[in-house]
Amino acid sequence: MKRYFLTLLGLILSLSSFAQSFNVLAYEPGKKLTWQDFKGRPKPSDAHKGAEITVSIFLKVKETSFWSGGVTYDAYAVAFKDESWVKPAYRDDYSLKHEQLHFDIAHLYAETLEIELNSLDRKTLKQKDQVEKMLQDKIALMQAHQDRYDRETYGGNNYAKQKKWSNKIAKALKIINTEAEV
Template identity: 70%
Template structure:
């Protein structure tokens, strides 16, 4: 089975140069995963799986208003290279496409989290405990969605459902990448 595993791990970072220091790959729209991004090794408990990508969301402070103290955040999806792996027999485009969709889903959830956090009032954006609570809740929701994706596609083995999910996620990615005139 080709199932993704989500680490419920997120870090509040306020400096740039964030992701690569943690052997992570930051999501870049339009850039696809390659098998070189899968540098980990499967555990004995993963005997029934062909590949796995480990993803999460990182959060950093983008800006702090001088006048109000309101904080704006940048949320982005990451894949952990050392935690992501593939068995040689599964190194083909279809499996990589399934794992890419897990990364795409993490990106969608990162975008939704960023919108949610940046729509909070100034007082709440400065409340670290509240921001962490929202982040944890959001990560739990994302995990449920990732699990649903794997369940409905049978880890990518149900080709009809895999295609349906590909179309569903492509539409969502199209919506968030549509420029908005202001």
């Protein structure tokens, strides 16, 4: 339920200045999370977890062409600091790297959404309900990927699987963060 609410909040919040007042951290390639980014407290239902980062995707209009009416979107991953937490016994580098991969996965989905949106024709881009549906669908896919990551790594407790996921995400980040040469 909490994730559904935060996903809905991610859809509503689109201006970064507005988002800042909600203690939201925007993903920046090359910048890693620190435990200071985790300001929330675990709920009683989180007794079996050591840490959790809550992420989503924000979308905003980057540019609208005066002449053609074309719209360019900017999609980016965010972490909700007040909804992300860590228990004292888990404040270690290994756990932080596990949570960083959750943020990295969100970034990958945000970047692919941005590419998909900006590849659409102008008519489709102007249809806000179509853009909103694409955003909702991408967030749902991202959440399913996040759940699979935790399931396969047992929340980071399966070190061999964690290493495989780390390598897979690192490779994907390298591809998506590489500037295309023109």
